Amino acid sequence: MVEGIEQFNDIRPYEPEEMKQAFNDLLNDRQFNLIMKGFAPWLPKFLRNGLLRLAFIGVKSPLDFQKRFMKPVVQYIIRKHTDGCTFDDAALKTNHTSQFFASKANKFERSPLSSQFDKHYTFVSNHRDIVLDSAFLDLLLFKNGYPTTVEIGIGDNLLIYPWIKRLVRMNKAFTVRRGLTAHEMFESSQLMSRYIHFAVTKKRENIWIAQREGRAKDSDDRTQESVLKMMAMGGDLKELNIVPLTISYEFDPCDYLKAKEFQQKRDNPAFKKSKQDDLDNMKTGIFGYKGRVKYHCGTPVNQWIDELSELPKNEFFAQLAQRMDREIHRGYTLYPCNYIALDELNGNTEQCAHYTVADRQRFETYLNGQLDKIKLADKDEAFLRQKMLEMYANPAINKGKVNSEK
Structure with missing residues (x-):
């Protein structure tokens, strides 16, 4: 050390x-084995762990x-x-x-x-x-x-x-x-x-x-x-x-989860995410x-x-x-959706040189699909859409401010 x-x-x-012992402890963890079983349910535990041990050879x-x-x-x-x-x-x-x-x-x-x-x-x-x-x-x-x-x-x-x-x-x-x-x-x-x-x-x-x-x-x-x-x-x-x-x-695959949390906190200032919410965010972000x-x-x-x-x-x-x-x-790289969101918020087409009609249609379809994933009893569509547009517009707003400083 x-x-x-x-x-x-x-x-x-x-x-x-410490790596070898940590790996052995991981393989002996019941919850970890349940996760691994989900990836290969047809393999018995001794084979799954055997393959993992084989793959671990040479890891120092x-x-x-x-x-x-x-x-x-x-x-x-x-x-x-x-x-x-x-x-x-x-x-x-x-x-x-x-x-x-x-x-x-x-x-x-x-x-x-x-x-x-x-x-x-x-x-x-x-x-x-x-x-x-x-x-x-x-x-x-x-x-x-x-x-x-x-x-x-x-x-x-x-x-x-x-x-x-x-x-x-x-x-x-x-x-x-x-x-x-x-x-x-x-x-x-x-x-x-x-x-x-x-x-x-x-x-x-x-x-x-x-x-x-x-x-x-x-x-x-x-x-x-x-x-x-x-x-x-x-x-x-x-x-x-x-x-x-x-x-x-x-x-951002988690955009609709973030928008949902905005409404939950608006409607209940004491709202706190659960551990399951964190896991859902992790899973959605990865996949x-x-x-x-x-x-x-x-x-x-x-x-x-x-x-x-x-x-x-x-x-x-x-x-x-x-x-x-x-x-x-x-350092932001701006995409058509950033400019489209900015124009949507401002109610104009000042940024239209940065996107096409097809880009706009694609983003509209994407937004509607993400909004459909939000399940809330008192779902506020207008508020949720506003929040998602802000997520995509803010990088364009901030980069524009920096560039104007030059």
């Missing part, structure tokens, strides 16, 4: 030495586990449930190329590629899917030649069964504790921040973390200052190599149709963070969050 990692035992992913680390088990699963999801998933990391390569030329002036000659692989990043992104945001990123890093994937922060509210906790820890996840008192939250944030710094600087890992707690259900993506303050608790922010990351879905998906890396924060260094502390974090937002908004 990496020296000093014991202090993070309560929240960290498994280390290589969480990264090996991802390559052996998770990579083909994610590839299948992309083939089956998207129209392609692409990655724009030009900002990272530009950053390393500039470092390369600076290093040549100092007689330290290295290729931009090798310099790139010396860096480990903390990707801070908007949040579209509970499970797939980091899973897609892992695969994209694989495909683009990066030496490792990302460790991810996942809320303990989603770890409702022991087998889920084991599985995500095998998949490089660390735990984010939810539902704490103010004092507990402070201590938990300190521990998590120290772990993130430890993972990047000592373990040489990348990190993925959402820009806010939970998803922005209206797709108006904003970085919470508290997330940045948490990351700063454990050390200098610059050593984390923060990269603003934009995730753009053409279609629902997403259209085209794009990941875009913004300018690494280290290129401009020093510009804010003289600000008072609270102002520093406010300005940092705003700059992060501009990078994320600038």
